[in-house]
Amino acid sequence: MSSRLVVRGAFLSTVVAGTLLLGKLHAATRGMYDLSASPRLWALVTAAVVSAGVGYVLGLPERPACRTALQTAVIAALVTPIGIAIFQTIIGRFVLPRFVLIASIPVNSLIFLGFVAISKKFSIARTERERILLWCDSKEAAAIQNDFEIHSEIPCLLVGRVDQNEALTPGELEQLLHDTQPSMVVYSVSGQRDTTTLQTLRRMHERGLRVRTISDFYDSHLGKVPIRELESSALLFDVREIHHPSYFRISRILDMAFALIGLITLGMVIPVVAFGNFVANRGPLFYAQERIGKSGTAFKILKFRTMKPSTELSTWTTEDDPRITAFGAFLRRTHLDELPQVINMIRGELSLVGPRPEQPHYVEQLSQSIPFYNARHLVRPGLTGWAQVNYPYGADETDAFEKLQFEFWYLRHQRLVIDIKIMIRTVRHVLGFKGR
DSSP: OOHHHHHHHHHHHHHHHHHHHHHHHHIIIIIOSOGGGSTHHHHHHHHHHHHHHHHHHTTTTTSOSSSSHHHHHHHHHHHHHHHHHHHHHHHTOOOSOHHHHHHHHHHHHHHHHHHHHHHHHHHHHHHHHSEEEEESOHHHHHHHHHHHHHOOSSOOEEEEEEOTTOOOOHHHHHHHHHHHOOSEEEEOGGGGGOHHHHHHHHHHHHTTOEEEEHHHHIIIIISSOOGGGOOGGGGOSOOHHHHOHHHHHHHHHHHHHHHHHHHHHHHHHHHHHHHHIIIIIOSOSEEEEEEEOGGGOEEEEEEEOOBOTTOTTSSOOOTTOTTBOHHHHHHHHHTGGGGGGHHHHHHTSOEEESOOOOOHHHHHHHHHHSTTGGGGGGSOOEEEOHHHHHSOOOOSHHHHHHHHHHHHHHHHHOSHHHHHHHHHHHHHHHHTTOOO
């Protein structure tokens, strides 16, 4: 079991234990009742699980979504008690006592802060434990270093590099391993064609070091597929949406359930957005733009308009694009502009999770310059996706190339567990108010 799962399990258990302790204290000193025989017991457990879930969605315990751990911890500790208090007031029945709700705020804040510190220590220890020695040329090493700075699924520490054309004597190899203390050796594909390199890698493998190709390392540790390592045959893997009908059916049911909830939310939000649009946007409320979906089929994607009228198609959208209105910037920052896309989901043009659909002229441009670009159209595009939650907003061909590597990883690993992970990361991203 990984250290991250251990910390998360302890995080949930401690929040539940703390809440039950408060319930026990209330029962013994104020209510004079047996908590174990009271219906409040399961209400307390439920409240604790919800509180821990809120903390997790906000980025706890590993990486707080807001500026400081204290701010995130307090917000996470406040949400559940306030929500329960409002709910109990509405229904006129007070299952959980005010003492527990109020006392849970400082108690959970301290628990959340404590686990942020614990998680940080585990993360540092994990990084130091996963020590990577690169066996490749300087260009590949620089690319790996850059990719690490963008995103990594597993924390690692790059401890050294050996040029793939360098022949090490047994003594030099011993000195290298002594100096770097690696736990894994990552080598380029060209190393597979060199007998001397393979013999050296075999000796390191026999000494207990794990040996991986760059492609395997990217797949397991960076959550992406390096296109520079791919050949066309490497794309001939099963894609669940195509080759596993049960996945498609379950995914479609989830899409429809989310879309129906989204439609209700859309109906509630439209009056507010319409007023903001009337005051600050001065133009049409909705914006329809042609995008390319599954199998290269074009469709009209729906959004709340965020730019000045008749300016959306000229160039790539940048983060601080001058075409974006003040109210449009708010819609983008809160991701409310995406809400009308639930209509596309009902039509089956969009899925909840998948590659983001691009405009036709960008698809034509990118498919000519980026190898295998059209492979992303094997599946339905998504409202959110692996590339969106792991790579910062991109506004040019280079960014499209980088995002495609994440999208290929998703195509290779597409399954419900990954979809759920993406949805959770999306919620964290949205609550962190990170604009696209």
